[in-house]
Amino acid sequence: MAEPRPRVWVSQPLIDAVIEPLRAQVELITTDEVTAWTAEQLAARLADVDGAIITLNERVGAAQVAGATRLQVIANVGVGYNNLDVEALSAAGIVASNTPDVLTETTADLGFALLMAAARRITESERWLREGQWGQWSFQTMLGADIHGSTLGILGMGRIGQGIARRGAHGFGMRVLYHNRSRLPEAAEGEVGAQYADFDTLLAQSDHLVLVLPYTASSHHIIDAAALAKMKPTATLVNIARGGIVDELALADALATGRLAAAGLDVYEGEPAVRPELLALHNIVLTPHIGSASLATRKAMVQLAADNLLAALNVDGAAARMPSAINAEAAFAARTASGDKSKKR
Template identity: 70%
Template sequence: MAERRPRVWVAQPLFDDTVAQLAAYCDVDATTAITAHDSAALAARLAGVDGALVTLNERIGAAEIAAARSLKVIANVGVGYNNLDIAALGAAGIIATNTPDVLTETTADLGFALLMAAARRIVESDRWLRDGHWGQWSFTTMLGADLHGSTLGIVGMGRIGQAIARRGHHGFGMTVLYHNRTRLPADVEQAAGARYAGFEELLGRVDHLLLALPYSAQNHHLIDAAALARMKPSATLVNIARGGLVDELALVDALAHGRLAAAALDVYENEPDVRPELRALRNIVLTPHIGSASLATRRAMVQRAVDNLLAGLGLGAHAGRPANVVNAGLLAGTAAGVGDAGSRIDINKR
């Protein structure tokens, strides 16, 4: 009797030619229209599959996998994975993967673009011109802040933070300070053109602050009213990390009352909902979580997720060796194949 093919679910429309690679090994159920899957729908979809390819829009925890008896791998299309309950997946023996590396430079590009847009009031100037106000021009119209020669502070000095530091230091002659949970080796600091600083010191010294750190419960609202009060009133804030790092109401208050010059956000606390108080401000740039949104990078992310999904199922060129396992403790040398009674990886093995 022929060994059954594994079943996989693709949660959102992605790139058809890349997703089609799954069909060489698996029976594929691919969602053909952008869909908001609620918890019940996710649970129903996951119940009958061996693997799933999901995006940040799919929030998956214990309730969604309760009936997913054959599920072995969830491949997340994104470097972040706070849409997944990693503890719940680990307890169920389900591998979770992400797509780091391939989006580093593209996300750094977007971070620097937001930095420039906020500092030089690009969006505000565009709106002002379109509204027909150019006839009211004066010598002090739309004065912004320089980037060249200024001080840039980066909180979170992983791959993306380092890429932004290089752009600032080598491209714009900026003094770059950074704060990280762990100080970087001297040679990495030198390559990035960055110097370590304590968090409180960094807040008080920088002209521009950029957040590029992972979100956790411990750093929820890291940038709150007290942190904003330590910053220069002329400073700008950019967040390309996760929305929960910033107390959005405190930010609104600081921007509205001149205690912070400008901000730019690509991420929000309650995506896709954006507070009306934020949308009403003139001195803020708002983009819809597009850090990785170049064609080449998004294609590379989907390819990485497909590769991870196949490898996690014990299939393809990298069978049993998915490159980007978030809960790496589940891997004990090689992943279990679907054919051997569908057994999951023993999470007690190390």
């Protein structure tokens, strides 16, 4: 008798052109409508599957995998994985993966779009026009900040940060400063046209500051009232990293009192909820976490998640290194220690 195919659950509607072909290789359980799964529902869904493809909306920790004796892999559709308790998954022998690289340029595009929209007051101008106020025009109406020739600051200089640096330096003739946990090699700095600066210098000299650093305990609220006070009152702040990096109440106060000229946010600390203090402001551009939201990029993300899943499940006997595993060594070590090297179905 042939060994049963692995059972896989997909937590949200994704890209059918990528997901549906998996039916030929696994027993596939899909989700037809966008669903806000409770912690208990997630635990129930994961309890009887070998693998899962999930999104950033699903938070998975020890409680959700406690009864998931078959579960071998969770393929997260997203470069970030703050929704996963990686330590708990590793201890349970469950491999986790993410989808880096494929969204780099698309997310950098969105970051630069937010910078331009905030600095040039695009959404504020559109609301003003739609409200029929153009008749009140004066020579000083909707004066914004130049982007070309200004100083672009980047906090975090991974792939997305470097993509933004290239756009600024090569496309708009900007002076580019960056701060990162580790300095780039000199050749890489030259390629993207960026200069290293300490954190305070970055804050003080940036006309436009873009946040693209990972969210960790040390980066929580790194942009707080004290940091905002060091920035130019004419500056623009853009966050496409994670909401918890910015103290949103301090940001709202800085924008409302003129301590900061404008901001653009794609991420929020309590998303999908957005603070009313931010919603009430006119000098801020708000988008609903759409950094990777182009059709081509979202398709590539789902394909990478599927590739990670199939490799981890050793589908068709073609074991392969997962393209982007997060914790493979720790998970396999836990399986070995427990005597469950294969998590057989």
